[in-house]
Amino acid sequence: MPAELSYILFLLLRMAVAAAFVVSASVITERSGPVIGALVATLPISAGPSYVFLAIDHDAAFIAQGALSSLPVNAATIFMGLTYVVLAQRHSVVVSCGCAFAVWIAIASVIRMFDWTLIAGLAVNFIAFGICIPLLAGYRHVKMPLVMRRWYDIPMRAALVATLVAVVVSTSGWVGPKISGIVALYPVVFSSMMVILHPRIGGPPTAAVLANSAWGLLGFGMAIAVVHSAVVQFGSAIGLSMGLATCIVWNLTLWWNGRRKRLAH
Template sequence: MSPDLHFLLFLLLRMAIAAAFVVTASIITERSGPVIGALVATLPVSAGPSYVFLALDHDAAFIAQGALASLPVNAATIFMCLTYVVLSQRHGLVASCGSAVAVWIVLASIIRQFDWTLSAGLAANLIAFGICIPLLAGYRHVKMPLVTRRWYDVPMRAALVATLVAIVVSTSGWVGPRISGIIALYPVVFSSIMVILHPRIGGPPTAAVLANSAWGLLGFGMAIAVMHVAVVWFGSAVGLCLALGTCIVWNLSLWGIGRRARHKARPLP
């Protein structure tokens, strides 16, 4: 088998694995409502496969440096969500989603100009989420209409994530860890939520899903920081597992806290 054919087949296999992962996450999201759906959406549905496949091709130093670039990009993602949430209350999909993506691209372009340290990346996240979480709070509670899934919804999400994985894997060798870390963090899942749900149920309900994702996205940023530190000390495999575990524990904790709060708010019989 020629090296080019071997690379192509291996790339297609990686894309298929990433697609299967996002299909499973999408089904869970659609059946669980906006709160649980938002928590699932902030799991590493797209970034996770990208980093796993990067770890197969590169050493731990590459992954650790990529994580440093990814960390401040997480702050750009929460500003992207805030942009969409605010604009979608009065504007259509093109204006709302287009502006949100433009904000992410501008911020990511600024981020790539700097060499980030762990402390600077954490500070960027704390500042960004300190600003955005209070602003998003008023948009979280919206009555959700019934969502009927169309045949192309899940395939489209799977195709977007598979394409992201293909771009990250195939270009990582020549763009380096910094650009790979930025590309890996492009918010494919949030973009697909906007594109799929906004025309169907309107801006405010779709915005509620993204607004509910803020705390989960904060945990995702913590997971990236954990990955960087753990990869440096223990290698890529352990670092990736600890990052995933951080996301899961954080989101389960958020779910538990929310469930207890709803139970206490429920009127006594």
């Protein structure tokens, strides 16, 4: 098989695998309500496949540097979420999503200008979440209406994440780990939920999913820090597995704590 054809087929396979993960998680998110949906949405279901495929093509040092660039981008995502949540209470999907996307792009552009350390990345995350979590608290408790799925929902989500994977994998060799780490963390799941759910069920219920995601995103940031530290010590496979385990344990802890509080009342 020619090398070019082999590369294209392997890229298409990667895109299909990543799309399957995101579509499955999105369907679970819609059917489980804002709390469980937020915990599922903050698992690394779009960034995870991107990093796995980067690890296939690059060494552990590349993955560690990419994770270091991804860490402050997590702060951009929570500010994106806050922007959407506030605007979605009264404004259209175009205004709410447009402003949220602009905030993410602006913050990511600033992040790209600096060389980050682990301590600086963690500090930015804790400051960002310290600001955003209290501001999001008042928007969390909204009943999720029944979601009627349209024929184009799944193809749209699959196309979004497949495009992200294609861009990350195809350009990683010449843009380097910093840009790859930033692009890999673009919040595909949040974006698709905002664009698809807002016109269908309204801004406040859609915003409730993102508002409930704040604590989960904090754990995701810690998982990125784990990946950065672990891949150098143990290799990419173990390091990425440890990052995934961090996300799962963190979100299960959040779920158990929330359930315990509900039973107590």
